[in-house]
Amino acid sequence: xxxxxxxxxxxxxxxxxxxxxxxxxxxxxxxxxxxxxxxxxxxxxxxxxxxxxxxxxxxxxxxxxxxxxxxxxxxxxxxx
Amino acid sequence: xxxxxxxxxxxxxxxxxxxxxxxxxxxxxxxxxxxxxxxxxxxxxxxxxxxxxxxxxxxxxxxxxxxxxxxxxxxxxxxxxxxxxxxxxxxxxxxxxxxxxxxxxxxxxxxxxxxxxxxxxxxxxxxxxxxxxxxxxxxxxxxxxx
Numbered sequence: 001x002x003x004x005x006x007x008x009x010x011x012x013x014x015x016x017x018x019x020x021x022x023x024x025x026x027x028x029x030x031x032x033x034x035x036x037x038x039x040x041x042x043x044x045x046x047x048x049x050x051x052x053x054x055x056x057x058x059x060x061x062x063x064x065x066x067x068x069x070x071x072x073x074x075x076x077x078x079x080x
Numbered sequence: 081x082x083x084x085x086x087x088x089x090x091x092x093x094x095x096x097x098x099x100x101x102x103x104x105x106x107x108x109x110x111x112x113x114x115x116x117x118x119x120x121x122x123x124x125x126x127x128x129x130x131x132x133x134x135x136x137x138x139x140x141x142x143x144x145x146x147x148x149x150x151x152x153x154x155x156x157x158x159x160x161x162x163x164x165x166x167x168x169x170x171x172x173x174x175x176x177x178x179x180x181x182x183x184x185x186x187x188x189x190x191x192x193x194x195x196x197x198x199x200x201x202x203x204x205x206x207x208x209x210x211x212x213x214x215x216x217x218x219x220x221x222x223x224x225x226x
Contacts, residue, residue, distance in 0.1 A: 008138055008210060010210070046225060077206065
């Protein structure tokens with residue numbers, strides 16, 4: 001399946017734009033997604049940490065991704 | 081873009097426009113409350129001794145509002161507070177401008193102080209909003225790197 005991944009903050013700089021699309025296995029989980037992204041964008045590994053959000057909620061590494069999910073990369077937040 | 085979540089006891093706003101502290105206070109004030117605690121974040125002119133020119137805030141708006149709602153709900157669950165308001169700016173802010181206002185009204189001051197502190201501390205940990213510090217000679221996304 002092909003998924004679109006939104007990027008914010010420094011992730012947008014790393015991806016070179018506000019979103020990227022990625023081909024994933026149909027049963028892919030968050031950890032598979034992170035692995036693939038880190039291969040393509042090694043600067044992600046230099047971040048203090050980063051999370052993945054699915055449908056506007058923080059996701060765990062084992063969570064499965066579905067085709068129409070809204071996926072976003074959440075680098076360390078710094079609001080306030 | 082402006083998002084406002086309104087209920088009788090909660091108001092959450094993300095806005096590109098200047099925040100108005102008095103409006104925030106006016107919204108939370110209520111007859112059953114004996115105290116209002118207000119936290120106002122302001123843009124500081126330096127970070128670690130280095131002069132800051134301005135800040136740029138970016139939000140994942142839909143998720144930020146959801147996370148802010150969770151925090152306000154937690155505040156109501158943990159303390160006897162009557163009204164909670166969170167306003168947060170996005171976009172470009174100059175030195176001295178206000179990126180965030182949190183106002184909490186409660187019957188007694190302890191609950192208002194504690195809830196207000198909890199809200200700003202948790203906001204800084206969980207809400208998908210990012211700030212970039214712009215210096216004379218470069219820019220840095222705050223907290224991005226160890």
